[in-house]
Amino acid sequence: MNETPWATPRDGLESPQIRVQALSVRYGDHAVLDRIDLSVAAGEVVVLLGASGSGKTTLLRAIAGFTAPTGGRIALGATDVTRAPPYARGLGLVVQNYALFPHLRVADNVAFGLRARKLPRAQIERTVARFLEMTGMAAYAQRYPRELSGGQQQRVAIARALAIEPPALLLDEPLSALDAPLRAEMLEELRRLHAQLPNTAIVYVTHDQTEAIAIGHRIVLLHQGRIVADGAPRHLHDAPPNRYTAEFFGQANLLPARILDTPPGADGARGYVAVRIADRTIWARRSADAPASGEVLLCVRPHDLRLDADPAAVSEGNRLDGVVRSSQWLGASQRAVVDIGPATVRVDRPASAPLPAAGARVQVTFAAERAVLLADR
Amino acid sequence: MSELIHSRSTRWLLAGAGLIVTAVLFGLPLLTLVLASIAGEWTRALPTHPTLAHLRAALGGAQRAALWHSLATGVGATLAALVLGVWGALASRDAPRLVRRGVDAVFLLPVAIPSVSIGLALLVAFSHPPLLLNGTVALVGVTHVVLITAYAYASAQAGIARLPAGVEEMAGSLGATPSRVLVRVTLPLLLPQLRAAAALGFALSMGELGATIMIYPPGWVTAPVEVFSLTDRGSLFAGAALSVWLLATTFGALWLLDRRGSPRRTALARRRSDA
């Protein structure tokens, strides 16, 4: 995972490249987008992540100018473009099915936006050559789109969008039509392109969290037309602010728990909170939105859990008693499903560990810093 | 949709303009025809003395006969053209490419040839022995079959191209004889296309004027020919009235054809047979 951003955005001193304020899109009573606030800085890569119907594509289309908002504002730099038509916004757009113009050769596809701007011929040729070179498509300049593979078509679509040198590039599920190996290659390609154009902001819509993690400086998770989480991928993964984020993002185990009145002890002082789960006291971090007392959810990732085959062993940190319901070898790892009373948890372990038998009594252990408490909503 | 025209007011303006053009160019003529059929007099801007006399008159005498001739010709020619077209399309489906191209050309050519020329050709050909059909009703039928077989053939061909792969072989492997496969599998699957072809063929036959006027015998005046001779004599309102009946008959038949095979009805029928 990207601990260090792969291309650092410029200092956020100037006004953001894209600013969306209280943006709403409604059809009758149904709010597709409900008062969305979003800022994208120059050079920043923001992923709009969400299930289908979450509003992520509508948000992108509103920014591009294809969906008229029913409320709120959109500004590009210092200019309000809420009512501006798409052709006046100057944003680059790349869509899932490439949408290359079938009657134009690759070079003419890339030149399309430049010709719309009536630039001098020599300049158009230079720019087209530059972006075809950058996307590795220079050798295909005279081909027609139908003569290219899916990945090649997507490269042309990206070159075409970048050729107008937009302040921001909008990508709508750009890799969904590609198979897995090609998708990984194109993600790498996008990162490389962005390194060459460090001031271009990218808004990237996807439903795929691996894509989101691989490319985003920031992930904005949408659900039912609202932003439910907004932060660095690592942060959303390790400290999801709410249940939806935890579930959507990385298949977290969620266990109902009740906060105990923590005696002012060592753990409490380090910011940990004690909760009760299945007659055990468990220590965990508290997320910013979690309540100070009462019912909460304990969130812990499958790969942060360990299994101890000896139910009587006394181990450091948190432990829960459980019974193995099933276990399966998955090639690179193994997964066990363990019944711990109020819930079942998934435990991911290295493939080399002995596969626990179904019905075996085990201890599930985990470190307090890998467990986080969330509000149950 | 707003892909192209982003301004709402421009959209409304264009929609209004389109609607007006459509109404004036396409709606008004139809409306006029209907108005004329019930006009007693038309010397002012709008017709006066509305009357049903023309419409009623068009259901008697020569005009009634003409309607009947058209209907009979239309039904007969459509059925014959369907048989011929479907037969041709089925027979040529497995034929070698070259043969198929030839069959295609012969079947589809009548579409391209001006109807007056087809009428003249049939007139010339069947005024000579050995086939002396001049002045017979049969010549009208033959002419209409020639004119509409192309559509039946093209439709059947399109239907055959869309037959689910392998169903006929499957039926054959289950022991059905070729004729049983034809009647129980192939033709039912072609039914939507055949229905469309029948509708088009019937409508064309009902409205056919160019070839019919060259070859019709005095005893078999079709409705379009009668409309022409009425308006040529100056009986415009009577012509309009007969036209309205002609249209009503055509669209009535098309509606029946459409209704008989609508999916809802067949689904209902299936449910009834299940019960």
Next chain:
Amino acid sequence: MRAPRGLWRPVVIAVPFAVLGVVFLYPLALLAAEAFANPGGGYGLGTFAAILAGPAFHDALLATLRIALTATAVCLLLGSALALLVRFVAFRGARTLARMVDVYLAFPSFLVALSLTFLYGNSGFVRSLWLSTFGFAAAPAARSFLYGFWGVVLAEVTYYTPFVMRPLLAALEVIDRSQLEVASSLGERPWGVLRRVLIPELVPALIAGGSLCLLLTMNEFGIILVMGVKNVITLPMMIYGKAIDEFDYPAASAVAICNVALSLALYFAYRQALERMPQ
């Protein structure tokens, strides 16, 4: 039905072919024979050349081409405009309109001529409205425009525009709307999107619709006959006149052969265009 194997197969294939041979190919052959028959017996180019060299044929050919080309051009313009409107302005009405277009195709062409007579004829609705509004002082020309070149063009445009709209509507339905969106996001204004993206992609449909329209307008007969146009003689009208009014079958056949040849050439072009249409 797979045609039966063995001996019966050629017979089964031959039956419909033979029927069409008798009722269609044989008459066409006799038409040609009539056109190339010499008055004294035997065959030659005599009658044929005489007819073709005459001013009447020359005028008819010119009138046919002028009417067909004008009507087709107007049909293409109007049909494209309406099809684009349907697709981009009144999208919800598109299906209804497509059905209405289909209904119009089942309408006999000569009825359009009859309707237009009531509308724009010498004593039609428009003239009556004009007279009752402005009085006789401002009366337009005694003869309406309807009984001349433009009347025929108007009737043919009314009747054949739907034939152009059909392939266009079909082509517009399969055009990917994200292409238009990308074009517009690349900075192209609506007019430019139309010119640089939509129209190039509609070219096959325009060619298909246009050549069909040209073919049908060249062969149109009912409209001119029923409208009672006296001074516009097209090839089909000339054939009709020679055969029915003058009983001059050889002359009629000669004109018919030319008309058929012209139509076949156009039909061939139309089939070529259809094959180039997507799907």
